[in-house]
Amino acid sequence: MVSFGLIDEWEPAPGRLVAWTASPVSLARAAQAPPHPVPPSHQQEEYLRAADRNAAADFRFSGLCLVTARVPDLLDRAAMTRAINAFLLRHDTFRTWFELAANGAIVRHLVPPEAVEFTPTDHGEIDNAEAIRQHVQKTTPGPFQWDCFTFGAIEHDGSTTLYLAVDHLHTDGVAQYISCFDLAQLYAREIGEDIDTLVEPASFVDYCARERARSELLTLASPGVLRWLELVRGNDGELPSFPLDLGTSPEGYSRSAHRSVALFDEAGARRFEAACEAAGADFTGGIFAVAALTECELTGSDYYFGMTPISTRGSVAELASVGWYVTLIPVAFPVAASTGERLRFSFDKTVARAQRAYENGLRLAPVSFHRVLELAASDVGISVPPGWVTPMISYVDARDFAGHELFDDVVGGIYANRAASEEVLMWINRLPSGTSLSVIYPDNPVAHESVDRYVAVLKSIFLRVADH
Numbered sequence: 001m002v003s004f005g006l007i008d009e010w011e012p013a014p015g016r017l018v019a020w021t022a023s024p025v026s027l028a029r030a031a032q033a034p035p036h037p038v039p040p041s042h043q044q045e046e047y048l049r050a051a052d053r054n055a056a057a058d059f060r061f062s063g064l065c066l067v068t069a070r071v072p073d074l075l076d077r078a079a080m081t082r083a084i085n086a087f088l089l090r091h092d093t094f095r096t097w098f099e100l101a102a103n104g105a106i107v108r109h110l111v112p113p114e115a116v117e118f119t120p121t122d123h124g125e126i127d128n129a130e131a132i133r134q135h136v137q138k139t140t141p142g143p144f145q146w147d148c149f150t151f152g153a154i155e156h157d158g159s160t161t162l163y164l165a166v167d168h169l170h171t172d173g174v175a176q177y178i179s180c181f182d183l184a185q186l187y188a189r190e191i192g193e194d195i196d197t198l199v200e201p202a203s204f205v206d207y208c209a210r211e212r213a214r215s216e217l218l219t220l221a222s223p224g225v226l227r228w229l230e231l232v233r234g235n236d237g238e239l240p241s242f243p244l245d246l247g248t249s250p251e252g253y254s255r256s257a258h259r260s261v262a263l264f265d266e267a268g269a270r271r272f273e274a275a276c277e278a279a280g281a282d283f284t285g286g287i288f289a290v291a292a293l294t295e296c297e298l299t300g301s302d303y304y305f306g307m308t309p310i311s312t313r314g315s316v317a318e319l320a321s322v323g324w325y326v327t328l329i330p331v332a333f334p335v336a337a338s339t340g341e342r343l344r345f346s347f348d349k350t351v352a353r354a355q356r357a358y359e360n361g362l363r364l365a366p367v368s369f370h371r372v373l374e375l376a377a378s379d380v381g382i383s384v385p386p387g388w389v390t391p392m393i394s395y396v397d398a399r400d401f402a403g404h405e406l407f408d409d410v411v412g413g414i415y416a417n418r419a420a421s422e423e424v425l426m427w428i429n430r431l432p433s434g435t436s437l438s439v440i441y442p443d444n445p446v447a448h449e450s451v452d453r454y455v456a457v458l459k460s461i462f463l464r465v466a467d468h
Helices: 024-031 042-053 077-090 129-139 173-190 204-216 223-233 266-278 283-299 343-362 369-375 445-467
Strands: 002-006 015-022 064-071 096-100 106-110 118-126 149-155 160-167 256-265 303-311 326-334 392-397 411-416 425-431 434-442
Touching (some): 002 425, 015 024, 015 077, 015 129, 042 096, 042 369, 077 118, 077 149, 077 173, 129 149, 129 160, 160 173, 223 326, 223 369, 256 266, 266 283, 266 343, 266 445, 283 303, 283 343, 283 392, 303 343, 434 445
Parallel strands (some): 392 425
Antiparallel strands (some): 015 118, 096 106, 256 434, 303 326
8 A cells, every 4th residue: 555645644653763864974075076067957957946046935845755665574774774875876866966056057966986875873762653754854954965865764563664755856756666666675685585686777867968968959949849839828828727726825835735535446447548548548648638627617618738747767777767857748638528418428539639639748758848948038928937836747657667566565655745835736646456646735725625626526527437
């Protein structure tokens, strides 16, 4: 079982807490790491600039991603120490730190492998979940510090809860699954189990270099840039926004709220998938068709324009690599309206359009929207401010991941800190046991009501399609 939500909702059982953090010697050596010529990825750069602009916030503005698993075994601390250090050395994103230079550039520093050393500290018995949650958040630094990732174990009688806390700078949703499998395999090897040879992961630093080189070739005349700008101009020069009022204000910060709901068991997911395939689409196209029909039912809109993050991993080695391999793509299409008795007809027509729109969006994956906005900085027809946010729907089919057969054998969780929230972010996760929807949105009464309405309609359409 895997749970999704905010760190505030994580309920670890009491136990003896052991945490792995960078040793003082390792921190000192990392601080001396020289500048490296490869800049951050576009996504990382925007994230770091947002963190810098909001450094005065009285809470952690940047994202903290927490992965947890309770396993029915006691822990070999020495073996886990070796596994953690091996894990950090396998993925070069964990040897990177960034600084904001005097000229405004964000400069990468690359820590030499021999400087990496994480060591355990025994924090004794902790008898309440809140203290454990606070420990994890307070001891995991922010994105401008090298050691913005920590590991821990809570030892219970006969079982152990493990956690990995990583600033979003170094991880995406897929990377969180990769991290779990990788660490589990490395630990198994350290305690003497016979495991298959692990795939050598790709270098995330090399990926960033390729992304930047590709972006440098783009101009305002590039077809992908022109298509992005056409979509945004067609939306009055603005990015998509959630279709209902979220009660936010430009003054101050909105913090995150969360809710998760079950959509289907696996049998229901297969029925929904079959309905999509009958209309020439797949599960992903079905998701956006349902989102479009939801907006149509709530607002009467006959055109859908949304965004979705996709993994940009393109090789076997990248599929084994931890890093922020993500870009946003657009999904835009006209809606075949009418959701009453004619739902079957309107869904079939809409899902075919949604599938084509998604596939067209995939063609824009090599064209970072961040780079598009740099090129269009003086375009009076585009009104996208720094630190822009847009609603998104992310779909992950975790049945494809290595080790997915273990999901039902451990009590696991993927959590985020209660950071700033101005829009609605949705994750649809398909696991062997079922498919769920998780939503992060501004924590205020208006947004709660709007998200409740939206989720109710969205789920009802999913179920009506699956059960038709």
